[in-house]
Structures are given as structure tokens and as C-alpha cells.
Amino acid sequence: MSNNVARRGFLVGGAVLLAAGCTSNEPAAAPSSAAPAPAPAASGNDQPGTKVVIGFSAPAADHGWIAAIAKNAESAAKQYSDVEFKPVEPTNDINQQISAVESLIAAKVAALVILPNDGQQLNQVALQATQAGIPVVNLDRVFPDKLAYRTWIGGDNYGMGVAAGHYIGKQLKDKGVSNPVIVEIQGIATLPLTQDRSKGFADALKTYGFSVTAKQDAKFTVETGNSVAASLLQAHKKIDAMWNHDDDQGVGVLAAIKEAGRNEFFMVGGAGSLNAMKEIQSGTSVLKATVTYSPTMAASAIKLARLIAQEKGMSDLVENQVPQSITLASETITKENVEKYLPLGFES
Amino acid sequence: MSNPAEAGPHDRFAVRAPGPLAWLGETRHLGLVIALVLLAIVGLVTKPENFATTSNLVSILSLAATIGVITVGATFVIIGGGIDLSVGATMALASVWATTLATQAYGPAVMAICAILVGTGTGLVNGLLIAYGRLVPFIATLAMLVAARGLAQRMSDRKTQIIQPENSAIVDLSTTRLLGVPLLVYIFALVVALGWVLLNRTTFGRRTYAVGGNPEAARLAGINVRRHTMLLYALSGLCCGIAAILIMARTTTGSSTHGDLYELDAIAAVIIGGTLLTGGRGTIIGSILGLLIFTLITNLFILNGLNTSDQLIAKGLIIVVAVLLQRRNLKERAP
Numbered sequence: 001m002s003n004n005v006a007r008r009g010f011l012v013g014g015a016v017l018l019a020a021g022c023t024s025n026e027p028a029a030a031p032s033s034a035a036p037a038p039a040p041a042a043s044g045n046d047q048p049g050t051k052v053v054i055g056f057s058a059p060a061a062d063h064g065w066i067a068a069i070a071k072n073a074e075s076a077a078k079q080y081s082d083v084e085f086k087p088v089e090p091t092n093d094i095n096q097q098i099s100a101v102e103s104l105i106a107a108k109v110a111a112l113v114i115l116p117n118d119g120q121q122l123n124q125v126a127l128q129a130t131q132a133g134i135p136v137v138n139l140d141r142v143f144p145d146k147l148a149y150r151t152w153i154g155g156d157n158y159g160m161g162v163a164a165g166h167y168i169g170k171q172l173k174d175k176g177v178s179n180p181v182i183v184e185i186q187g188i189a190t191l192p193l194t195q196d197r198s199k200g201f202a203d204a205l206k207t208y209g210f211s212v213t214a215k216q217d218a219k220f221t222v223e224t225g226n227s228v229a230a231s232l233l234q235a236h237k238k239i240d241a242m243w244n245h246d247d248d249q250g251v252g253v254l255a256a257i258k259e260a261g262r263n264e265f266f267m268v269g270g271a272g273s274l275n276a277m278k279e280i281q282s283g284t285s286v287l288k289a290t291v292t293y294s295p296t297m298a299a300s301a302i303k304l305a306r307l308i309a310q311e312k313g314m315s316d317l318v319e320n321q322v323p324q325s326i327t328l329a330s331e332t333i334t335k336e337n338v339e340k341y342l343p344l345g346f347e348s
Numbered sequence: 349m350s351n352p353a354e355a356g357p358h359d360r361f362a363v364r365a366p367g368p369l370a371w372l373g374e375t376r377h378l379g380l381v382i383a384l385v386l387l388a389i390v391g392l393v394t395k396p397e398n399f400a401t402t403s404n405l406v407s408i409l410s411l412a413a414t415i416g417v418i419t420v421g422a423t424f425v426i427i428g429g430g431i432d433l434s435v436g437a438t439m440a441l442a443s444v445w446a447t448t449l450a451t452q453a454y455g456p457a458v459m460a461i462c463a464i465l466v467g468t469g470t471g472l473v474n475g476l477l478i479a480y481g482r483l484v485p486f487i488a489t490l491a492m493l494v495a496a497r498g499l500a501q502r503m504s505d506r507k508t509q510i511i512q513p514e515n516s517a518i519v520d521l522s523t524t525r526l527l528g529v530p531l532l533v534y535i536f537a538l539v540v541a542l543g544w545v546l547l548n549r550t551t552f553g554r555r556t557y558a559v560g561g562n563p564e565a566a567r568l569a570g571i572n573v574r575r576h577t578m579l580l581y582a583l584s585g586l587c588c589g590i591a592a593i594l595i596m597a598r599t600t601t602g603s604s605t606h607g608d609l610y611e612l613d614a615i616a617a618v619i620i621g622g623t624l625l626t627g628g629r630g631t632i633i634g635s636i637l638g639l640l641i642f643t644l645i646t647n648l649f650i651l652n653g654l655n656t657s658d659q660l661i662a663k664g665l666i667i668v669v670a671v672l673l674q675r676r677n678l679k680e681r682a683p
Contacts (some may be wrong), residue, residue: 061506062605190657205420214653221605222508226598227411231650234404235395251508255600259410259522259530260403275510 045307045315048082054302054308055104057097058115058139060090063220064248065271068295068346069115069139083306094121101125105132111305113300114149115139123148137305141299150308153301153326155293157196160330162290164268165204167332168241171266171288173208180240181213181265182246183232185225185253187245189217197245197270218249225249229256239265247273247290248348254279257286272333274345281338290329295346300326379673380621380637383666387644394497395651404647406529410522412643413536414439414594415613416636421471421587422614423635423643427547428558428580429627430485434474435490435588436610440603441500442466447509447602456517460668463596470496475578489581490580493611500604509602521597532594539590543579544632556580561628616663641666651668 044244054077061067070090077085088100094117104112105128112129116122117140126136126148136143140154172180184201187194202212211272216232218224225244231238233256244250247269257267267292269276279285304322307313313320333341391399398404418435426430445451446463470492477488511518521531547553559576560565567573595606620638623630642663649659 062501064507067506070655216650217656218655219608221608222601223606223608224600225597227646228650230407230411231647234401234407234647235651235653237398248508251510251601252599253597255519255522259598260407341478 010253030237043084046080048080049310049312051082051084052306053084053086053107053112054309055101055107055109055134056087056114056302057100057104057112057114058087058090058298059097059117060092062092064273064346064348065246065293065295069298071346072295072298073113073302075201076302080306082310083302083322085302092117094118097122098125101129105129105134108132109134110309111135111137113137113139113298113301113305115132116141116143119143135305135308137301137308139301151304151322151324151326153297153304154328155297156327156330157193157293158200159327160270160291161200161202162195162204163200163272163330163332164243165201165207167268167289167291167334168243169205169208169210172210172240177240180210181238182210183236183239183242184212184215185228185232185242185244185249186215186217187220187249188332194222194245201243218246218252220246220249222249222252222255226252226256229253230260233257233260233262241265242267242286244268245270247271249275250276250287254285254287262286272331272341273348274342275346275348277333277338277342280333280335281342283335289332289334290333292333292341294328294331294344296344297328300328377622377631377634377637379670380634380641383641384637384644387641387648391644391648391651394648398651399648402528404651406533408640408643408647409533409536410530411646412639413532414591414598415610415617416536416639417539417587417591418584418607418610419614419617419635419639420539420632421584423543423618423621423623423630423632424547424556425485425580425584426615426618426623426625427560427627427630428556428577429563430478430580431489431579431615431625432471432474432581432584433486433489433611434470434496435584435591435614435640436607437493437496437500438467438470438585438588439592439595439607440605441470441496441503442604443596444504444509444604444609445602446592447511447596448503449509449512452512452515456515459515459596460593463592464586467589468582468586468594471582471588472578474585475581477576478581479574497604504602504604506556506604507655508605511600511602513597518593519600521594532597535590535594539587540632540636545568547632552576552579557628559627601641612647613642614640616667620667622670622674638670652657 020104056073059066059071061070072083078081086104088104091097097117101114102125112134114126123143123145126143127145129136130148135150136148138149138152142152143149143152168182182205184198186198191244198215205211214232216228218228229252242265244253244267250269253306263286265286266288267286269287270293272290272292272294276287276290279287282288304333309321314322418439422432442463445466446459451459451462474489474492477483478485524531527536547556555571555576558569558571559573563573596602617639618630618635619625620641621631621634623635638650645662646659
């Protein structure tokens with residue numbers, strides 16, 4: 001028995017040694033992990049003004065995109081000497097996010113930036129904030145009640161599908177392909193954002209007289225992207241174009257395509273991760289383009305919150321105050337313009 | 349051979365019908381084989397041009413490989429009267445730990461060893477908690493599921509860790525083919541073969557059936573039940589470590605999101621394969637057949653362009669039907 005204990009001790013000791021050696025991510029992670037510095041405003045809006053405290057609440061990062069949201073918000077706030085950034089612990093639990101926002105209301109922040117886990121379920125607490133006189137900047141997932149927020153800024157899921165549809169439609173039309181096989185790999189199928197993306201995609205393709213041959217849903221993770229793509233490639237021996245909704249799961253999709261040794265088609269991604277941009281830049285990948293849904297919107301949201309709290313307007317517009325709603329355009333990144341986007345790419 | 353505590357399948361077929369295909373004689377397995385054949389016929393009828401191709405069959409095996417390796421470990425634990433809910437999280441943790449830049453600096457061999465050690469270590473902690481800490485397996489491994497996933501997220505900073513080009517030897521397991529079959533399928537086959545030998549041809553396997561069937565009787569028969577229980581969980585962890593290498597090869601990444609809900613798939617495969625959740629009975633071959641049925645369903649649904657929700661309903665039905673059939677079989681056999 002004592003002999004066994006000794007052997008076990010050795011095993012555990014080995015694991016501990018290995019733990020000490022292998023946990024760090026330090027060596028090369030440092031340079032690219034900082035979010036890009038947002039561009040300065042057109043006029044004197046960036047000059048220091050009244051000191052404001054901006055509260056920030058977002059879901060916990062289980063995905064590269066959400067992680068980039070938090071990072072973008074923080075780095076935008078750091079740009080300004082007159083902004084005190086006050087983030088609360090990110091969480092995926094609705095209940096916890098409600099109490100986190102309540103704590104920011106109690107702290108009487110000057111403005112709130114909220115990316116809710118679910119707009120419907122956080123609506124009540126956002127309304128409370130507004131009624132307490134705190135302007136709320138609603139980031140991406142919209143609160144159903146317009147009384148609950150001052151300004152909404154977010155991406156365009158339908159527009160993302162449209163951008164992907166136009167890119168694919170135009171490429172195939174130019175090549176003169178008739179009856180193309182177009183495959184779509186969705187994110188989580190039950191989410192409204194996924195359905196909006198698919199609708200935009202189908203609508204844009206329709207203008208070229210094309211339609212989606214097959215679609216399957218993955219779950220925004222590398223592994224699900226991989227297994228869904230592997231099976232789809234089996235189902236369709238010849239594909240002309242593929243749209244994958246999300247660059248994070250796209251890593252798995254690309255691995256499956258490489259494993260199957262397929263290159264007869266081109267692929268379009270979604271979101272705009274750094275990794276996808278590098279693939280596009282290489283020119284040798286099947287990934288030829290990606291349509292953005294950029295997490296830089298969080299940096300813009302902080303800027304908007306600062307302007308609202310300081311009672312300034314957007315200097316490029318005529319109005320004295322910040323608009324009520326801003327929908328970002330989904331931009332198409334190709335080999336030709338990828339250089340310009342690289343600094344905005346997020347790590348998946 | 350005549351010890352009643354040893355309910356290994358070979359004991360029965362040694363008497364009944366010897367030969368390489370003897371396991372077909374097992375009624376339970378026969379049912380599974382029939383189910384597989386029926387599914388294959390569905391595939392042949394609905395998608396004749398795609399289903400029976402070599403590349404599709406290879407694709408099914410590659411898909412099954414990762415979770416298949418985990419299922420082998422899970423079969424041991426469940427036959428031994430336990431349950432391991434932490435398998436998916438353990439695999440995620442091993443994949444993350446093996447792909448940190450610090451680990452990657454040592455090259456692919458160290459990455460593979462790291463994944464295996466992390467997996468085994470996690471399993472060992474489960475085993476210690478259950479065997480010596482007297483925690484209920486369900487609770488101990490549930491705690492590990494949550495904690496391992498958290499540690500994986502912390503270690504990776506919730507990012508997807510891509511395998512660097514200089515370590516592509518790991519990815520080669522998935523892209524290099526021997527006789528048209530990716531290397532990872534051979535690893536899967538090897539793990540199944542070794543698992544079968546360990547369960548059916550060694551003292552360790554006999555003790556596993558004994559410990560799961562009646563731990564008190566096993567203890568009186570002189571088996572160190574605690575130590576054996578601990579080793580079973582370590583074995584399950586080892587399988588998770590190997591699975592982590594396979595998922596790294598397939599996806600070219602390590603990530604804290606890998607293996608989500610794998611525990612349920614693995615347990616479902618084991619149950620469909622005829623292993624009793626109460627322990628003491630079960631076979632590796634059954635579990636693998638159960639898993640192949642699941643993988644085949646996924647494949648058929650995607651080939652036919654059907655949606656995921658229907659797939660889940662079909663899988664749920666199959667679990668219920670399989671268990672009902674087994675219960676009937678057990679009754680028929682009872683003296």
C-alpha cells in the first residue's frame with residue numbers, strides 16, 4: 001500500500017511540475033491583445049470636458065467576439081482623461097446582470113453602456129436607470145421599450161446576410177455559373193440574429209436568381225463548426241460557394257475543408273476576426289471574404305455615452321445631440337481592402 | 349471462469365458460439381447491429397450517391413473518433429458502478445492546457461503528453477474524491493465538470509488557441525491518411541481494442557465487473573475496491589486526454605468550448621449499448637455500436653438537409669426505445 005502511495009505521489013508531482021511549465025500564455029500574446037485605438041473625432045469633441053463616470057455591463061466572454069467587446073470598451077474609455085470607466089463583473093446570468101446594473105444605478109454613474117444578455121429581460125432595469133436620470137446607451141441587443149434607453153448602437157444582422165449574399169451572388173454571376181450549389185453554415189439557429197442573417201442572405205441571393213441549396217446550424221464554437229462542415233462536405237460533392245455566419249466557428253469549418261482536401265468553391269465568413277483576415281490576406285485559402293459585425297461598436301458606444309453625459313452632439317452632424325439610433329453597416333472585407341481592416345480584427 | 353461476479357460477455361460466448369463474429373450472438377448487440385443496418389438502408393435509399401462512398405464512411409468514423417475514445421473510458425466507469433459527468437470539461441481543459449503558447453513552445457510530443465497527463469490527472473482527482481473522499485460520483489464529477497471548464501476558460505482567457513504551424517504534427521493526425529483513413533481513426537480503433545482487452549482479458553477487467561456488480565462482495569473477495577474505483581476514474585481521464593489530442597487535430601485548436609455536453613452523448617451511447625447504469629454489466633462493443641448509431645443519425649440528417657431539432661428528437665426516442673428493449677431482454681433471460 002505504501003508503495004502505491006509513493007507511486008501516486010510521483011504522478012501528482014509530475015502533473016504539478018508540468019502545470020508550472022505549461023499554463024502560461026505569456027510569450028507572444030502581449031502585442032496583439034490590446035484592442036486598436038479608435039479613430040479621433042472630426043472636431044473638438046475629443047478635448048477633455050466635464051469629468052464623467054461611465055458604467056459598463058456586458059455578458060461574460062464565452063466567445064472571441066464578446067471578449068473583444070469588453071476590450072474595445074475599455075480601450076476607448078482609456079483614451080479620455082475625462083472618463084472614469086466603471087465596468088461590472090461580466091456574467092451570463094440574467095439575474096446577476098440585473099443586480100450589476102442596479103449597483104451602477106445606485107453608484108449614480110453619469111451614463112450607462114449596456115450589452116444585455118437578453119434585451120427583453122433587461123428592459124425593466126434599463127428603464128429604472130433612465131427614470132433615475134441616467135442615460136442608457138444600448139449596445140447591440142436591443143431593448144424592446146424605447147423609453148428604456150437614450151441611444152441604441154449595434155450591428156446589422158440582416159445587412160450582414162445581404163452583404164454576404166451580394167458578394168457571393170456577384171462572384172458567381174461574373175463566373176457565369178448557373179444553378180450554383182450554395183451552402184450556408186449558421187450559428188445558433190434559435191436566435192433571432194441568426195434568422196435575420198439567413199433572411200438577408202436569401203433575399204440578396206434572390207436578386208441574382210440564386211437560392212441556398214443547403215443550410216445547417218452550428219453553435220458558434222470551433223468544434224461544432226468543424227463537425228457540421230465535415231458532414232456538409234460529404235453531402236455535397238461539388239459546392240460553388242459557402243457562407244459561414246461566424247469567424248469563430250469558422251476556424252473549425254476551415255479545418256474540415258482542409259481535411260477533406262476541397263478547394264473547388266470559395267467561402268465567405270462573418271464578424272471579421274483577425275484570424276479570418278489573415279486567411280483572406282494569404283490568398284491561398286478558400287476563405288475569400290468576410291462580412292463584418294465589428295466589436296468596435298463597443299468603443300463607439302463608450303464615445304457616445306461620453307458625449308451624451310457631457311451634453312455634446314456628434315460633431316459631423318448638424319444636430320446638437322447624439323442620434324437616437326445608430327446601425328453600423330456590415331462591411332465586406334476582401335483581399336483588396338484587408339490591410340485597412342487588420343487593426344480592427346479581433347482574436348477569436 | 350465460473351465466478352458469478354464475472355459477467356464478461358466472453359464467458360457467455362465461449363460456451364455458446366465461439367468465433368470472431370461470436371458477439372453477434374449477443375441478443376443485445378444483435379439489436380444494435382440491426383438498428384445500424386436499418387439506418388444504413390435509410391441512407392442508401394435517401395442518398396444513394398453520397399451515403400455509401402468511402403469518404404462519407406471515413407467522415408463518420410472521424411466524427412465518432414473523439415467521443416468514441418471518451419465512451420471507452422465512460423464504459424469502464426459505468427460498469428464499475430460509477431458515472432463520470434466531467435468528461436467533456438476534462439477534454440476541454442486538456443486541449444487548452446496542451447495548446448497554451450508555453451506548452452506549444454516544447455513541440456507536438458510534449459503537447460500530446462501534456463494533454464494525456466492533464467486528462468489523467470483530472471480523472472485521478474475525481475477518483476480520489478470518490479474513492480477516498482467518499483463523495484458520490486455524480487456530485488464529485490459534477491463539481492469537476494464546472495471547475496475544469498472554469499479553469500479551461502481562465503487558462504485560455506476564453507480565446508480559441510490555434511495550433512502553431514511548427515506543431516502541425518498534431519494536425520497531421522487528422523489530415524494524414526493511411527489506406528485512405530485518417531490516422532486519428534486508427535487511434536480510435538486502437539483505444540477500442542486496448543479497452544476491449546483490458547475489460548475482457550485481464551484481472552483489471554474482471555475486478556471492474558466485480559466492483560460494479562457488488563462492491564461488498566468484491567471487497568470480501570479481496571479486491572481493493574477503493575483503489576480500483578480510483579483507477580477507473582483515472583482511466584476515464586486518460587481517455588479524455590487522448591480525445592483532447594484528437595479534437596485538437598480535427599479543429600486545429602484548443603478551446604474551453606470543446607466537448608460541450610459530450611458527457612451526455614457518452615452516457616447515452618453507453619446506455620444504448622446495453623451497459624447498466626447500476627454497474628456490473630456492459631460491453632465496450634455495445635457502447636461503440638451505440639455511439640455509431642448516434643453518429644450515423646447525425647450524418648443522415650445532414651446528408652438529407654434536415655434540421656438539428658428533429659435530430660435531437662430522434663436521438664431522444666432512440667434512447668428510450670433502446671432501454672425499453674433491453675429491459676425486456678433482461679426479463680426474458682431471468683431464470
